[in-house]
Amino acid sequence: MRAVVFDAFGADPEVREVPAPEPPPGGAVIRVEATGLCRSDWHGWQGHDPDIRVLPHVPGHELAGVVEAVGPGVASWRPGDRVTVPFVCACGSCAACLSGDQQVCERQTQPGFTRWGSFAEYVAVDHADVNLVRLPGEMSFSTAASLGCRFATSYRAVTAVGRVRPDEWVVVHGCGGVGLSAVMIAAAAGARVVAVDVSAGALELARKFGAVACVGAEPSGAEPPGAGAFEAGPPGAGPSRAGAPRAEPSRAEPSGAGVEVAERVRELTSGGAHVSIDALGSPETCVASIESLRRRGRHVQIGLLPGLTPLPMGRVIGYELELLGSHGMAAHAYPAMLEAVASGALRPDALVTRSIGLEEAGAALASIGSVPGVTMILPPRR
Incomplete structure (x- = not known):
């Protein structure tokens, strides 16, 4: 697959061919249709995040796309399903998860940080039955990806925490x-x-x-x-x-x-x-x-x-x-937000002020903050 890769913290990211991921047990591989460029991606690229321990690395954690393949043990998802995912991928079995607080999972993983991320044609996600969120048929991938960590985090921060x-x-x-x-x-x-x-x-x-x-x-x-x-x-x-x-x-x-x-x-x-x-x-x-x-x-x-x-x-x-x-939002809490988006009460799509391809993602990452609103990366279709 093609992906945005950096070989050293702060080094220029480049697009190149890398091995595509395989679905982990209980997980899935998503074909990325849209992925947001977030300030957290900048921090990861700069080396501020201890979860990025192995280089080269592929950033990206706000994504929407289509299930490409599922690993053994996945019960609720099949190839072809349209999905998004919280930036915190929960384990589903720790004390926090069992109490419904997957956003603070004790064994969380995160695409773009603990594993390669979504500035790519494909991305692997852990614990698919816990973390994948089914998209309404009328919702575009760019709108779904714009929910990402930023909109979902703000939604819970405003409505539930604040x-x-x-x-x-x-x-x-x-x-x-x-x-x-x-x-x-x-x-x-x-x-x-x-x-x-x-x-x-x-x-x-x-x-x-x-x-x-x-x-x-x-x-x-x-x-x-x-x-x-x-x-x-x-x-x-x-x-x-x-x-x-x-x-x-x-x-x-x-x-x-x-x-x-x-x-x-x-x-x-x-x-x-x-x-x-x-x-x-x-x-x-x-x-x-x-x-x-x-x-x-x-x-x-x-x-x-x-x-x-x-x-x-x-x-x-x-x-x-x-x-x-306030730290993210669990997958099970998405329905109320999705309903508000479907009704038109919330317009996360209006936050997207530009869309770019993978080839432009490296320069956009280096200059993040220079363009108001949300930048969306659209990997090419083959």
């Missing part, structure tokens, strides 16, 4: 793919959404997707283009797609633009947001998000952070704030 209700104020810090998804989903839930970003183009899209107000933030200059931030998990914690060198501790209070952002949000929302979402993942956006909340507000952390990020805990205690994390 518990957003109609007429509440919701502020979204960082309007990349995750943040724009959160803006759209919160607006569809009837919330009044404030969007925060350094990019005028991103804020323009946020308004299009339902933000009632936008706040421009000054770039901190602390991160390279396309960078989010990752947290290194403890030894033995298992795959987390969350490994970066430990960062130096930052100040626990927002400074400069962070102070101004929080103050502006509190002004716009008459005292602070009910729910604030850090969709980027930096010490500055995390602290500004907490500072943006009113009393008894709820902070939801989606963007992954560097280790040892000090937080304004005095405000957390004094205001009785909730600090919540």
Whole structure:
């Protein structure tokens, strides 16, 4: 098969012929029809993720396609089925999975990180009966792939973790793919959404997707283009797609633009947001998000952070704030989201601002963040 491959972290990815995968026991091989380009792919390419241990490597984890083959033990899927898959492939049998929390599976695997990913014509997926999601017949592969990790993660973060209700104020810090998804989903839930970003183009899209107000933030200059931030998990914690060198501790209070952002949000929302979402993942956006909340507000952390990020805990205690994390969404939770997409209440397809081929994927990976919205990669058909 043809795939996007890098031989060293940070080295130029190239498209070349590599062996096609075989279906693992209990798993499946998917013919990739569309795959999203995500900030997490950039981190993997840069070597920030400890789950990528063997090179060469094929990135990519937001995908939709057709089942090509299934391994022994698969009961629910056959070649020809149209499917997508969460970025967390759960084992189905650990304590977390048995409680219905497959998004934090203790033995999770992830295409593009623990194994070769979907910037290719074919990709292997573990535990097909647990992880594959059947697509509605009218849903395009690009729309399904745009659900990926970003939209599905935001959907659960807004509806289940953040518990957003109609007429509440919701502020979204960082309007990349995750943040724009959160803006759209919160607006569809009837919330009044404030969007925060350094990019005028991103804020323009946020308004299009339902933000009632936008706040421009000054770039901190602390991160390279396309960078989010990752947290290194403890030894033995298992795959987390969350490994970066430990960062130096930052100040626990927002400074400069962070102070101004929080103050502006509190002004716009008459005292602070009910729910604030850090969709980027930096010490500055995390602290500004907490500072943006009113009393008894709820902070939801989606963007992954560097280790040892000090937080304004005095405000957390004094205001009785909730600090919540959100990590993906299990396959069994997809039906409600798919119904909202089918009804037109949610339009993840509108987040896709460009489509490219495999040959362009390497350059797009290197420049991620330079184009607002979601970039979709369409592998060639043979």
